[in-house]
Amino acid sequence: xxxxxxxxxxxxxxxxxxxxxxxxxxxxxxxxxxxGQPEEPGxxxxxxxxxxxxxxxxxxxxxxxxxxxxLEIMDIQGAVLKTVVNNPHAKGKWQxxxxxxxxxxxxxxxxxLKVNESYTVKKLLRMGK
Numbered sequence: 001x002x003x004x005x006x007x008x009x010x011x012x013x014x015x016x017x018x019x020x021x022x023x024x025x026x027x028x029x030x031x032x033x034x035x036g037q038p039e040e041p042g043x044x045x046x047x048x049x050x051x052x053x054x055x056x057x058x059x060x061x062x063x064x065x066x067x068x069x070x071l072e073i074m075d076i077q078g079a080v081l082k083t084v085v086n087n088p089h090a091k092g093k094w095q096x097x098x099x100x101x102x103x104x105x106x107x108x109x110x111x112x113l114k115v116n117e118s119y120t121v122k123k124l125l126r127m128g129k
Contacts, residue, residue: 010044010120045113051125055099058084058122060113065091070114073098073124076106 044061062069071084084096101109109124 009046045111045120045122047111047122047124051127053127055097056124057095057097058111058113059093059095060115061093062089062091062115067091067115069094070112071096072112072114073101074110074112076108076110081105081109 044059046059047056048059049056058071060069060071066088068087069089070086072080073082073084074080081101082098084098105126107126109126111122111124113120113122
């Protein structure tokens with residue numbers, strides 16, 4: 001049996017094969033067919049450097065043309081500190097540098113990416129004030 005696991009940054013990993021009991025119908029090394037819709041490629045969200053000091057870059061992919069993209073930086077209470085972008089984007093890879101955040105924010109921030117009606121969130125850490 002193999003397990004599919006998603007890590008904290010959204011990458012999929014396959015565990016080593018393990019045997020759970022022994023059954024005559026059990027086939028070793030067979031792949032399990034994916035059920036349901038695959039994850040949209042628009043959720044390739046990266047922020048670097050993380051942890052950051054003064055500024056950081058956010059990179060993401062848009063899965064199709066004319067997707068409405070909203071990218072916001074929020075504090076731990078969910079208040080929006082900065083709206084980086086809020087408009088339609090063409091298909092492809094995009095990146096934005098974020099700087100000039102208010103001095104009053106916490107050491108933990110969140111980057112929320114909305115592509116059409118789907119969301120993903122990335123945790124950001126600030127090094128020293």
